[in-house]
Amino acid sequence: MNGKIVAGSIVLIAAIAGFGGYWLQEYAYYQPAAFTPGAEILLTPLTSPTPEAIPVKDLQGIDSTSSPLRFRACFTSQISLATLTEAYKVYDKATPLNAPSWFSCFDAGKITEALATGEAVAFLGQADIVPNSNHVEFDRVVAVFPDGKAYAWTQLSPNSPADTGAEE
Secondary structure: OHHHHHHHHHHHHHHHHHHHHHHHHHHHOOEEOOOOOOOOEEEOEOOOOOOEEEOEEEEEEEEOOOOHHHOEEEEEEOOOHHHHHHHEOEOOOOOOOOOOOOOOOOOHHHHHHHHHHOOOEEEEEEOOOOOOOOOOOEEEEEEEOOOOEEEEEEEEOOOOHHHHOOOO
16 A cells, blocks of 8 residues: 555646646746837848838747747738848748747648748848857847748757757
């Protein structure tokens, strides 16, 4: 009987720890993203390194203070994909990261596939959005579909030593 109590306790503690870990990754650190009115989504023009706001609607997003990589947003661009392609910098190495399951508007697999087939186009939102002393760079990336549906996330910059494996 004593072994059953010990084994039951181990199983219960493991279940609580597993649920706690899941909850921390999926819910604990996320909050609604704060967007500045008039500058909700930024894109970097071909003619300037300074990002500028584009008009969007139906904007929703999540963010976290624990990591810049937790930012995700879904919205509809009010500028056509053709116009965006002519005016803003295309981002060649876009890699959307998975969002928590409860943020259902953001489907990283669908976005990745659309970028690979050319159905969607990725743009540089803003380069090096979180300057820090570790020489790690993060870029805000925006992917836009022909129907105007668009998604934004933060990823390691292709120029970052953390992404390329280069020595500091």
